[in-house]
Amino acid sequence: MPSRPTLKTIGQLAGLSHVAVSKALRDAPDISEATKERVRRIADELGYTPNVAARNLYLQRTSTIGMVVPAMGDNTAYDLIFNEVSAAAAAQGFCVMLGSSHRSPALEERHCRMMVGNQVGAMIVASCTSDVSHIKAACGPTPVIFTGGKTALEETYALLCDYRCSGTLAVGHLAGLGHEDIALLTYEPENRTILQKEEGFSAAMERRGLMPRIHRTGNAADAMQAGMDGVERLLKSGKLPTALWCASDYMAVGAIYALKLHGLTVPGDVSVMGHDDLYSGRYPENGLTTLHTPMAEIGQAAVKLAVALIEHEGEVCPRQVFQPSLVVRGSTGPVRRRA
Numbered sequence: 001m002p003s004r005p006t007l008k009t010i011g012q013l014a015g016l017s018h019v020a021v022s023k024a025l026r027d028a029p030d031i032s033e034a035t036k037e038r039v040r041r042i043a044d045e046l047g048y049t050p051n052v053a054a055r056n057l058y059l060q061r062t063s064t065i066g067m068v069v070p071a072m073g074d075n076t077a078y079d080l081i082f083n084e085v086s087a088a089a090a091a092q093g094f095c096v097m098l099g100s101s102h103r104s105p106a107l108e109e110r111h112c113r114m115m116v117g118n119q120v121g122a123m124i125v126a127s128c129t130s131d132v133s134h135i136k137a138a139c140g141p142t143p144v145i146f147t148g149g150k151t152a153l154e155e156t157y158a159l160l161c162d163y164r165c166s167g168t169l170a171v172g173h174l175a176g177l178g179h180e181d182i183a184l185l186t187y188e189p190e191n192r193t194i195l196q197k198e199e200g201f202s203a204a205m206e207r208r209g210l211m212p213r214i215h216r217t218g219n220a221a222d223a224m225q226a227g228m229d230g231v232e233r234l235l236k237s238g239k240l241p242t243a244l245w246c247a248s249d250y251m252a253v254g255a256i257y258a259l260k261l262h263g264l265t266v267p268g269d270v271s272v273m274g275h276d277d278l279y280s281g282r283y284p285e286n287g288l289t290t291l292h293t294p295m296a297e298i299g300q301a302a303v304k305l306a307v308a309l310i311e312h313e314g315e316v317c318p319r320q321v322f323q324p325s326l327v328v329r330g331s332t333g334p335v336r337r338r339a
Contacts, residue, residue: 005046013042065089065306066115066142068099068108068135070128071221077248077276077295078126081147084299085124092307103128103189103221112138121310124302127151130192143309145302149193157305157318159298163193166291166324167200170245170273173289173326175208178335179243179271183213185230185255186247187220197247197275213241223247227254235262242270242335249274249290256288256331267333277327287330294322 007018007025014021016039024031024039042048067085069078082098089096097120099111108128115123116139123139125132126148132155135144145157153160167184174182184201186194198214205212217233218226227246231254234240246252252274256266266272277292301320308316 005043005048009046010039010042010048013046014039062119062121062310063094064097064118064120065094065303065310066097066099066112066118066120066123067125068101068111068115068123069126070101070103070108072098072100077278077293080278081126081295081299084296085303088300088303089306092303094303094307094310101128105129105131105134109134109138112144116140116142122306124306129189143306145305145309147298147302149196150191152192153319153321155319157309159301159305159320159322161293161298161322161324163196163324164200164203166275167197167202168204169291169324169326170275171201171204171208171210173328174243174245174271174273174332175210177243177271177332179241180210180335181213181241182210182243182245183215183234183241184245184247185227185251186214186216187218187223187226187251188216189220190216194247201245218251220248223250224254224257227251227256228258229254231255231258231262240270243272243332244270245273245275247275249276249278249288252288252290252331266331268336271332271335273332275324289329289332290327291324292327293324298322 007021011018011021020031021039024036025043027036067082069082072078086096097115097118099115101108101111105128112123112135120142123142123144125135125144125146127135127146127150130150132146132151143157145159146155147159149161149163151158151160171182182205184198186198201214202212215230215233217230244255246255252272256272259266259270264270274288274290277290305316
């Protein structure tokens with residue numbers, strides 16, 4: 001296998017020292033334009049790529065950000081936030097080391113320890129539980145930026161979504177359509193995100209003099225099945241509400257599927273809402289009313305904060321709370337009184 005070209009290789013061909021080659025490639029002002037052009041041409045012909053690790057070691061800095069999420073794939077919201085983080089980091093000359101914990105705190109901790117051992121400059125973590133003591137212990141002095149809603153705003157660096165507001169928006173929309181019998185479907189495991197949705201829903205219902213109905217069923221690892229199971233439980237109880245708000249879009253899709261299996265229409269018989277605004281972009285014909293989580297904004301803010309902490313430059317906004325927004329589509333409609 002041919003050896004990788006180095007600054008010394010280029011220097012030998014250009015008749016320059018490796019220091020002069022390095023300066024030419026960095027566009028240093030004390031190197032002539034003609035020399036810079038000659039060095040760049042030779043570098044291109046050799047297929048030279050800079051050794052970032054060596055450069056970072058010399059400069060005593062890092063160009064890598066660590067990121068750990070609970071899961072990746074079609075059934076999660078984390079694909080989107082990673083895409084945003086990856087793009088925003090690349091735009092500033094940083095790469096992202098990604099780990100999926102598969103919703104396991106032990107694997108989450110292991111990823112954090114390995115990334116810190118590989119000298120990442122900062123960690124972005126969407127924790128799988130609300131207890132993050134193991135993450136902070138694993139990361140030590142490396143700054144950790146918590147995202148999502150499972151962690152407390154009191155953490156040193158936190159970019160969170162206000163899920164209590166989600167409950168207010170969901171109930172406001174459904175009650176505005178005349179619905180009074182509204183149920184919230186959530187799932188295990190219990191964490192701050194789930195609790196905030198339940199608290200926001202209950203408070204919004206009670207402000208209107210309505211009885212909040214909350215049903216936890218299934219697990220976040222299979223949200224669609226959890227939605228189907230939740231509807232089956234409601235049907236067996238004989239107390240099917242006129243409107244359902246589900247903890248996630250995928251849960252809402254499962255709920256809609258189960259309702260249709262029983263010959264019920266959406267939104268004719270039951271209005272259904274989701275959360276996150278992920279599913280409809282991929283399958284627009286489903287027209288799911290939902291609450292948009294600003295994943296792009298959270299991802300970009302996380303990278304901005306991480307780079308500022310690594311480079312010790314720029315203003316640092318350590319804590320931010322992002323607000324969800326209502327997106328109305330075809331899965332919700334006016335209440336239809338049942339005989």
